Amino acid sequence: MVFIVTALMLEASPLIEYYNLKKDMNINNYQVYKNEDITLIISGVGKIKAAMAAVYILSNFKCKKEDILVNIGFCGANSLKYNLGELIIINKIKDIDSGKDYYPDVYFGKNIKKETLCCSSKPIFKGDYIDDNNILIDMESAGIMEAGQKFLYVHNTVILKIISDFLNPKNLDKEILKGYIKNNISLIDEIIYELKSLNDLLKNPFDKEEKIVNILCENLNFTEAMKKMLFKEVKKAKLKGLQPVNILNEFCNMEVKIKKEGKRVFEQIMEKLK
Amino acid sequence: MSRLWKNSNKYFFDSIYIEESALNYTITKNIMEKYNTSNFIIIKHYKDVFNRTNQNFIIQKQNQSLILAVKSKPFIYKGPDVCQNFGYSNFYYTSFLLNCIFDCEYCYLQGMYPSSNIVAFVNIEDFKSEIKDITSRETSFLAASYDTDLIAFHSIIPYMDYFYDFFKDYLNLLVEVRTKSANDIFYKTHKPMDNLIIAFTLSPNDVIKKYERYTPSLDARIKALKTALSQGFKVRICLDPIFIGEDVSFYYEPFYNYLFSQINPEDILDVGYGFFRMSKDFFKRIEKTRPDSLLFCEDYSLKDGILSYPDDLQKKVMENHFEILTKYIDRNKIFSL
Numbered sequence: 158m159v160f161i162v163t164a165l166m167l168e169a170s171p172l173i174e175y176y177n178l179k180k181d182m183n184i185n186n187y188q189v190y191k192n193e194d195i196t197l198i199i200s201g202v203g204k205i206k207a208a209m210a211a212v213y214i215l216s217n218f219k220c221k222k223e224d225i226l227v228n229i230g231f232c233g234a235n236s237l238k239y240n241l242g243e244l245i246i247i248n249k250i251k252d253i254d255s256g257k258d259y260y261p262d263v264y265f266g267k268n269i270k271k272e273t274l275c276c277s278s279k280p281i282f283k284g285d286y287i288d289d290n291n292i293l294i295d296m297e298s299a300g301i302m303e304a305g306q307k308f309l310y311v312h313n314t315v316i317l318k319i320i321s322d323f324l325n326p327k328n329l330d331k332e333i334l335k336g337y338i339k340n341n342i343s344l345i346d347e348i349i350y351e352l353k354s355l356n357d358l359l360k361n362p363f364d365k366e367e368k369i370v371n372i373l374c375e376n377l378n379f380t381e382a383m384k385k386m387l388f389k390e391v392k393k394a395k396l397k398g399l400q401p402v403n404i405l406n407e408f409c410n411m412e413v414k415i416k417k418e419g420k421r422v423f424e425q426i427m428e429k430l431k
Numbered sequence: 432m433s434r435l436w437k438n439s440n441k442y443f444f445d446s447i448y449i450e451e452s453a454l455n456y457t458i459t460k461n462i463m464e465k466y467n468t469s470n471f472i473i474i475k476h477y478k479d480v481f482n483r484t485n486q487n488f489i490i491q492k493q494n495q496s497l498i499l500a501v502k503s504k505p506f507i508y509k510g511p512d513v514c515q516n517f518g519y520s521n522f523y524y525t526s527f528l529l530n531c532i533f534d535c536e537y538c539y540l541q542g543m544y545p546s547s548n549i550v551a552f553v554n555i556e557d558f559k560s561e562i563k564d565i566t567s568r569e570t571s572f573l574a575a576s577y578d579t580d581l582i583a584f585h586s587i588i589p590y591m592d593y594f595y596d597f598f599k600d601y602l603n604l605l606v607e608v609r610t611k612s613a614n615d616i617f618y619k620t621h622k623p624m625d626n627l628i629i630a631f632t633l634s635p636n637d638v639i640k641k642y643e644r645y646t647p648s649l650d651a652r653i654k655a656l657k658t659a660l661s662q663g664f665k666v667r668i669c670l671d672p673i674f675i676g677e678d679v680s681f682y683y684e685p686f687y688n689y690l691f692s693q694i695n696p697e698d699i700l701d702v703g704y705g706f707f708r709m710s711k712d713f714f715k716r717i718e719k720t721r722p723d724s725l726l727f728c729e730d731y732s733l734k735d736g737i738l739s740y741p742d743d744l745q746k747k748v749m750e751n752h753f754e755i756l757t758k759y760i761d762r763n764k765i766f767s768l
């Protein structure tokens with residue numbers, strides 16, 4: 158599953174449209190939109206709200222470590238080196254308030270600029286920030302990082318920012334901002350695709366086998382210890398190029414009444430797997 | 432890291448993390464110049480990146496980043512019992528690098544570190560002074576490339592160049608550099624020294640293909656070994672780890688015969704011999720990260736916290752292997768654990 162967090166509806170609406178996401182009417186606390194493999198939540202502005210929303214969807218939708226959390230949103234820049242509407246991949250986040258740094262892994266977006274982002278709990282205007290000449294500022298990323306690192310593999314928390322202004326965020330035209338997201342949507346889609354492919358490497362190679370072992374152990378009243386031994390033998394058989402599923406299927410409809418009988422069947426299966 | 436840089440044979444790192452305190456060291460400056468299209472990310476301490484929770488070793492191995500850091504004490508460690516000491520009681524090891532560019536399925540580093548990114552320490556003078564301090568009292572054996580491959584890393588950071596003069600002048604120290612690399616630049620550009628042993632880890636080609644991802648073939652390693660010999664370097668052969676199993680055992684006899692048809696055994700300093708072994712804790716961790724590994728699915732016997740083949744089986748296989756090996760090389764030139 159890909160979880161997307163945006164602060165504003167403005168940032169979310171081009172994504173909702175592109176991925177044809179439907180509103181989840183069962184959720185009242187947040188606006189959540191989803192399809193089969195993407196769930197988007199609108200968090201509100203600020204890192205605490207972002208962290209809360211991220212934790213909410215990650216736990217509500219029972220995320221796995223292989224799932225992906227993407228924060229897509231606007232950031233301000235104090236340097237004309239960036240272009241308005243440009244997409245930047247973030248490889249370091251400095252939380253201005255706590256002094257803590259976060260390092261998202263970046264294994265995608267070969268030709269896209271990678272930069273450091275500062276995360277502040279309050280809006281920063283031109284002139285407020287004189288420390289560094291090339292700086293990007295947002296208000297959510299540190300919260301997303303805190304939430305992501307608790308639930309997911311580190312490479313699966315991703316911060317994508319689009320330059321909305323040069324630290325003069327007043328009176329921005331909503332349609333122009335939406336246009337910035339729309340213009341980058343194919344890049345965002347490519348990044349999501351790359352991330353999904355990366356995680357394919359982590360797919361459980363014994364998914365099918367695990368399911369059958371579970372059914373079998375239930376039917377035949379095998380103990381937890383027997384289940385563990387059986388699964389190990391099944392894995393070994395598969396890695397040696399055998400077809401353990403076929404062997405297990407032979408026993409799937411069998412039922413046992415007494416413990417002794419179960420033990421005998423267990424030994425039979427183990428023998429066949431060797 | 433993309434394995435190779437465009438069409439050259441240079442490794443490329445997409446991201447290079449640099450500790451603030453490492454910025455002014457020569458190694459850092461050279462790396463920044465050499466990899467000037469990489470993304471440099473300044474960090475406070477290497478552990479802020481290297482020790483993050485929930486890193487995935489397998490994913491990172493395919494996308495290795497480089498982390499340049501300043502190491503703090505200790506710089507050298509007493510050699511553990513699972514390593515061969517070749518008869519030296521003062522046995523130490525040191526790590527200029529954490530992790531390795533190769534990806535051997537059996538490598539214990541997967542169970543030891545939370546990350547497969549490579550940490551390269553840049554403060555080589557600090558290493559030198561501690562090595563000098565600790566080992567000046569008596570003759571010592573120093574494994575300098577036991578849990579990485581310095582020769583393979585030579586084209587990225589030439590540690591062997593930085594330490595060459597130090598090792599050369601410091602005869603009290605016998606240094607072993609273990610490698611699976613086919614890179615022979617070092618042997619061609621440096622004079623041999625009496626207190627330096629290049630230890631080539633060699634395995635049957637099918638074992639290499641099965642377990643030693645990204646490493647050079649047997650023939651490529653033999654070629655490098657021959658270059659080292661012809662340049663006058665002291666060469667050790669490491670037959671370690673040896674695997675036992677119906678799918679691999681039969682590779683060893685033809686391998687030994689082939690090896691000594693290619694290399695004159697008289698030219699070899701000695702041979703290290705050891706079976707696949709690993710601490711139970713590392714094994715348990717790797718079992719989880721490599722669910723598709725047959726090696727980590729097998730049952731082993733446990734002795735003093737180390738998993739390996741049962742003693743009687745080891746004895747039987749070793750006798751059989753030694754019978755072949757001693758046709759070529761004197762028994763007392765073969766060291767085993």
Ligand code: SF4
Nearest residue numbers: 531533535538578579
């Ligand atoms: S060469 Fe050595 S250190 Fe490198 S991956 Fe292989 S076993 Fe590990």
